[in-house]
Amino acid sequence: MPFPAPLDHAEAVVFDAYGTLLDVHSAVQRHAAAIGPEAQRLSETWRQKQLEYSWVLSLCGRYARFWTLTERALDYALAQHPSVDRAIRADLLDAYRSLDAYPEVPGTLERLRRDGLRTAILSNGDTAMLDAAVSAAGLGDRLDAVLSVDPAGTFKTAPAAYDLAGRALGVAPERIAFLSSNRWDIAGAAAYGFAPVWVNRTGQPDEYPDLAPVRVIASLDGLLAR
Template structure:
């Protein structure tokens, strides 16, 4: 489907937060000189472990805050890179709390609302960390709702996580366009019944062939 037609007949555009609206690698990039040559790999391990912990916890039928997993994932990444000064831990976490939004995000959200769509975040992030990230990026005025999986007590890709959107925004699932940079998240949203746009910022190969996105875009610009 043409990305420009994705919003036709939709009542809401819902976005994953980390990696989609906010640059998850900006925290390490902000301290790249101090981190040293291991900076890119440290950032990748940090992100991958953060997600792994959420999936494993969900499979065990348990739940705890995404922020605690973010801290523990950084500890693992630092342990795997002993050449990086562990004294940077606090600065890296502070930078993660205040991640930069991608440049096109505010304008896209503004234009979508001008088209009459509700705009919202649905994130694995817990409420406190989302509130701070949205405020730091200045996105509050462009969003109708900031939704955390806290409300379901389970992380995406559990169906109960996506159902939060329907309960909170009062829309039918076929009226939702869900956008994420995470292909696994797109698969989960598609399985739930949302229309989807995969924001493939890094040009990654496709996967989950049985649950394809309705569109693949390199940024949010084509949406509105």
């Protein structure tokens, strides 16, 4: 049976990791009772600053490991929310190394590979943190490649970061379906030439109308739906 669009011409499906396969807020959720009423806002600040630091460094032509940015972003978030006890810092960083996968992720990866498509991660995360996260989530045997932007020395949305997927998989960009929960990442993937699918898990309004996804889904369950 033919694949549904946008998989009908795809040879590989490449996923962003953080926020797409892995729940970035699960680290704080595990310790929400100890953190108190600021838990959700702390998590949101942590994530926003982590991304912001990657964008600023890329625009400056500089690079640092994503784990370093994750630590810096948490320090900023704790300073921004002083009611949270800083003693929780080490526990939160440990939890970030083993984020929860969204429930539909293992089954989706298995189905794609069973149907003959190659699967991979392309993430801003550095190699060590990706290895830890993939292992903790039990996804390693469901992926053909786990790719960090480290070799490119820049973060997505730089074309050099997206280059890594086709080079590692031996697949042309137009034959790669790229999934991300981050609308900015989808914009970058569209500009690069992937077939981008936006996993809009939280019902965010659309942005970047000139760099549109080929499909919008609420979770990975929608990828194979017709």
